[in-house]
Amino acid sequence: MYQYDQYDQAMVDARVEEFRDQARRRLDGSLTEDEFKPLRLMNGLYLQLHAYMLRVAIPYGTLNSAQMTALANIADKYDRGYGHFTTRQNLQYNWIKLEDAADILADLAKVEMHAIQTSGNCIRNISSDHFAGAAHDELVDPRPYAELLRQWSSFHPEFTYLPRKFKIAVVAAEKDRAAMRLHDIGIQIVEKDGEVGASFYVGGGMGRTPMIAPMIRDFVPLSQLITYAEACLRVYNRYGRRDNKYKARIKILVHELGKDEYTRQVEEEFAHMLEQGVEPPIDELERIKPFFADPAFEDGVKSVDRSDPDFALWVDRNTHRHKHDSYVSAVISLKPVGGIPGDATGDQMRLMAELAKQYSFDELRIMHTQNVVLPHVKIADLHALWTALDAAGLGAPNMDSIEDMIACPGLDYCALANARSIPLAQRISEKFDASGKTEKLGELKLKISGCINACGHHHAGHIGILGVDRKGIENYQLSLGGSEAEDTSLAKITGPGFTEDGVIEAVDKVTDVYLSQKEGEERFLDTYRRIGMTPFKEALYDKA
Amino acid sequence: MKVLTGNDLKTGDVIWWTGSGWSRHVDDAVDVGAQVDEILATEEAARRVNVPYVTEATREVDGSVRPAHIKDRVRALGPTVRPDLSLKPKDPEALDWII
Numbered sequence: 001m002y003q004y005d006q007y008d009q010a011m012v013d014a015r016v017e018e019f020r021d022q023a024r025r026r027l028d029g030s031l032t033e034d035e036f037k038p039l040r041l042m043n044g045l046y047l048q049l050h051a052y053m054l055r056v057a058i059p060y061g062t063l064n065s066a067q068m069t070a071l072a073n074i075a076d077k078y079d080r081g082y083g084h085f086t087t088r089q090n091l092q093y094n095w096i097k098l099e100d101a102a103d104i105l106a107d108l109a110k111v112e113m114h115a116i117q118t119s120g121n122c123i124r125n126i127s128s129d130h131f132a133g134a135a136h137d138e139l140v141d142p143r144p145y146a147e148l149l150r151q152w153s154s155f156h157p158e159f160t161y162l163p164r165k166f167k168i169a170v171v172a173a174e175k176d177r178a179a180m181r182l183h184d185i186g187i188q189i190v191e192k193d194g195e196v197g198a199s200f201y202v203g204g205g206m207g208r209t210p211m212i213a214p215m216i217r218d219f220v221p222l223s224q225l226i227t228y229a230e231a232c233l234r235v236y237n238r239y240g241r242r243d244n245k246y247k248a249r250i251k252i253l254v255h256e257l258g259k260d261e262y263t264r265q266v267e268e269e270f271a272h273m274l275e276q277g278v279e280p281p282i283d284e285l286e287r288i289k290p291f292f293a294d295p296a297f298e299d300g301v302k303s304v305d306r307s308d309p310d311f312a313l314w315v316d317r318n319t320h321r322h323k324h325d326s327y328v329s330a331v332i333s334l335k336p337v338g339g340i341p342g343d344a345t346g347d348q349m350r351l352m353a354e355l356a357k358q359y360s361f362d363e364l365r366i367m368h369t370q371n372v373v374l375p376h377v378k379i380a381d382l383h384a385l386w387t388a389l390d391a392a393g394l395g396a397p398n399m400d401s402i403e404d405m406i407a408c409p410g411l412d413y414c415a416l417a418n419a420r421s422i423p424l425a426q427r428i429s430e431k432f433d434a435s436g437k438t439e440k441l442g443e444l445k446l447k448i449s450g451c452i453n454a455c456g457h458h459h460a461g462h463i464g465i466l467g468v469d470r471k472g473i474e475n476y477q478l479s480l481g482g483s484e485a486e487d488t489s490l491a492k493i494t495g496p497g498f499t500e501d502g503v504i505e506a507v508d509k510v511t512d513v514y515l516s517q518k519e520g521e522e523r524f525l526d527t528y529r530r531i532g533m534t535p536f537k538e539a540l541y542d543k544a
Numbered sequence: 545m546k547v548l549t550g551n552d553l554k555t556g557d558v559i560w561w562t563g564s565g566w567s568r569h570v571d572d573a574v575d576v577g578a579q580v581d582e583i584l585a586t587e588e589a590a591r592r593v594n595v596p597y598v599t600e601a602t603r604e605v606d607g608s609v610r611p612a613h614i615k616d617r618v619r620a621l622g623p624t625v626r627p628d629l630s631l632k633p634k635d636p637e638a639l640d641w642i643i
């Protein structure tokens with residue numbers, strides 16, 4: 001894992017003290033809310049429905065046990081004993097007091113964490129593959145590149161006031177586990193003629209105008225990675241629509257200019273910048289890489305004893321093939337039946353930290369699906385790990401099933417919401433679990449957002465649900481056919497919306513259509529793509 | 545009636561204007577009528593309230609106050625999915641009141 005050098009630490013420490021002073025001035029009245037709001041947002045502090053909310057950055061979703069423990073202790077000391085892991089691999093606290101915020105940031109800084117650039121119109125936390133450095137199918141570990149991008153984008157003076165927020169994802173496998181093409185920039189580390197470089201996808205996003213990022217360059221040499229990213233941002237910074245918040249994301253610029261014209265401008269800027277030599281020395285990448293070196297893997301057993309069927313099911317569902325054949329990556333589900341997706345208590349976080357220390361070389365990852373990964377678990381240790389998890393309510397065997405849904409905080413917490421998301425998630429998981437249907441459905445990605453901002457990725461759900469406000473009553477639109485994997489697609493709305501009960505029934509009906517029409521090993525998404533929307537619509541809306 | 549609400553500057557708690565101060569309980573809220581600007585000028589200057597706004601509500605026959613918008617009812621009580629953290633953790637009807 002990357003460790004702060006003296007510059008990183010000094011910057012973060014200085015920022016804590018700066019914020020302490022700003023908060024003090026807000027509390028003593030020297031700053032108005034209008035003056036203070038941009039300052040607090042630069043430090044991840046929002047005001048939500050019930051209290052202040054603090055969003056903590058977890059760079060590319062990687063953290064160690066000490067960091068997870070610190071997050072747990074903050075939850076217990078300053079919040080109400082829990083936190084919420086988000087689709088951008090971060091953590092949010094829901095019940096923060098302004099009086100405590102600087103102390104929390106100081107506690108975070110002690111374990112090399114912060115909340116900088118988790119809000120505002122800047123380059124946000126870089127996201128990545130949660131199995132990075134462990135997956136059997138990756139070309140290289142994408143995290144050194146993500147870290148290089150993190151360093152470049154932290155406090156970058158030119159990109160502190162972009163037209164709008166900016167999100168970057170980096171992956172290095174054919175399989176996209178980071179929704180790469182739904183980011184402002186998606187970078188895929190690839191190999192061409194024996195050389196490692198990057199493909200750039202620019203202009204994806206969700207929100208009210210979802211778009212899939214087109215590829216604008218299939219190969220950028222690693223020695224020019226930052227320069228190319230900077231060229232992409234410069235063109236955006238210059239021409240992005242600052243006049244209209246809803247048109248300010250880079251996706252709109254790329255769409256309005258057209259991919260070819262945007263690319264032409266980027267290439268022109270890039271050529272110009274190459275002459276100026278803005279690329280950090282390649283030595284920096286070489287300095288970063290050893291932090292992500294493989295831990296000392298040992299050979300061991302390569303299969304588990306399957307005599308306990310509950311354990312065998314968990315292994316089948318919640319482990320992922322590792323590059324070392326005596327190891328797997330284990331997914332800790334934060335989706336217990338009827339639970340709140342992505343929430344974990346302080347005790348659960350401490351336990352996960354402890355288990356990471358014991359079984360996974362001190363490392364954890366946050367998934368964009370709001371779960372936690374122990375990336376390097378010896379197959380020989382799996383049973384002991386599962387036993388400990390299960391006892392703490394963390395053993396749900398449901399990865400990628402309908403019960404493993406993403407749900408944003410919705411109207412239970414979020415000031416922008418139209419409708420609640422979490423109760424839907426809870427009721428659907430209870431219903432499908434009780435009827436045993438989850439098992440039959442296999443991989444089915446359900447994603448729920450409480451408003452058009454799409455924090456819950458509903459556009460990318462095999463089944464998506466969007467909460468809308470219908471004359472003051474919660475109402476839900478259903479959509480089908482989205483994906484955020486390597487086969488990225490945007491879901492289409494089925495038709496008129498539903499009540500809360502109605503949409504749960506609707507999910508039941510569309511899954512029935514799938515089960516009756518499914519051919520061979522097809523997933524829900526495959527069947528939908530083959531048969532199209534009509535049979536689903538008929539099942540949902542035909543009165544007959 | 546029109547009630548005045550916001551968040552406590554220091555703690556972020558949801559608060560309601562009672563005529564003489566702020567309360568965390570919506571039932572203490574009073575009709576602010578035409579005095580809003582006056583109240584806000586003093587209260588913001590006193591740094592007691594953050595992001596205040598006026599919202600529609602009705603006083604029920606039993607004297608309780610019910611905000612017209614579901615968002616304000618969620619604010620008044622707490623997240624529907626964590627009744628244990630709400631202002632009325634032991635009231636089984638609290639959820640129905642919100643919805």
Ligand code: HEM
Pocket residue numbers: 046048085086087088092164165167204205206207208249407408409413414415416453454455456457
């Ligand atoms: C509760 C406080 C939150 C607020 C105020 C908030 C606000 C927003 C807004 C305004 C957008 C739309 C931006 C745009 O299209 O320009 C957005 C997008 C997004 N947010 Fe949130 N959000 C919140 C919580 C979350 C949480 C909890 C998650 C993860 C579960 C999340 C993840 C995302 C993602 C993935 C997107 C869409 C991707 C994109 O196009 O950028 N947000 N959020």
Ligand code: SF4
Pocket residue numbers: 408409410411414415416417418449450451452453454455456
């Ligand atoms: S999608 Fe809407 S309701 Fe959900 S967290 Fe984002 S802004 Fe809030």
